[in-house]
Amino acid sequence: GEHQKRNALLVLEALSTLEEKYGTKIAPEAILSGLRKTNLLGRWDLRQDRGKVWVFDVAHNPQAVYQHKKTVDSSPWRDEPNKLLIAGFLKDKNYELMLRQLAPYYQSIWLVQPESNRACSTESMLACLNPEERLKSKTAPSIAAAVDLARGDNNVKFVSVLGSFRVIAPALE
Numbered sequence: 001g002e003h004q005k006r007n008a009l010l011v012l013e014a015l016s017t018l019e020e021k022y023g024t025k026i027a028p029e030a031i032l033s034g035l036r037k038t039n040l041l042g043r044w045d046l047r048q049d050r051g052k053v054w055v056f057d058v059a060h061n062p063q064a065v066y067q068h069k070k071t072v073d074s075s076p077w078r079d080e081p082n083k084l085l086i087a088g089f090l091k092d093k094n095y096e097l098m099l100r101q102l103a104p105y106y107q108s109i110w111l112v113q114p115e116s117n118r119a120c121s122t123e124s125m126l127a128c129l130n131p132e133e134r135l136k137s138k139t140a141p142s143i144a145a146a147v148d149l150a151r152g153d154n155n156v157k158f159v160s161v162l163g164s165f166r167v168i169a170p171a172l173e
Contacts, residue, residue, distance in 0.1 A: 059163075060098075062098055087109065089164070103137075142170075
């Protein structure tokens with residue numbers, strides 16, 4: 001995502017500080033190789049399957065959701081006419097604000113309940129959406145069911161799966 005540029009710059013600054021203060025020098029080729037290989041499973045984790053682009057993102061607070069939206073906006077799929085969101089959040093997170101941020105960006109929404117005693121119910125998530133957003137939203141009995149439904153929808157070419165690792169891990173399975 002776009003925010004990773006700042007993270008990479010922070011790494012470069014830290015390496016520069018290590019060199020200045022302690023004389024620790026790392027070859028530029030090694031730094032570049034390390035940055036290329038760096039990956040956080042489930043953080044703007046882009047995959048393709050059966051003609052669809054899937055983004056798995058552990059965005060579980062408003063700041064991360066904002067970064068997710070910025071990255072979608074700067075992606076080749078920003079103008080995809082039928083984007084689908086599969087989302088589930090924990091009730092101790094600001095799920096209302098996150099869903100209000102996300103709903104306008106997606107034409108279809110599947111709400112799922114993570115497996116956790118801290119999970120927000122799909123009913124609570126649905127209730128925080130405005131009437132128009134509720135019309136394009138559905139609930140799924142499980143994360144796996146939502147993924148299967150998205151896989152079978154031939155009209156959808158871009159799917160974002162969002163929430164904590166408790167949503168992303170079962171979706172990736």
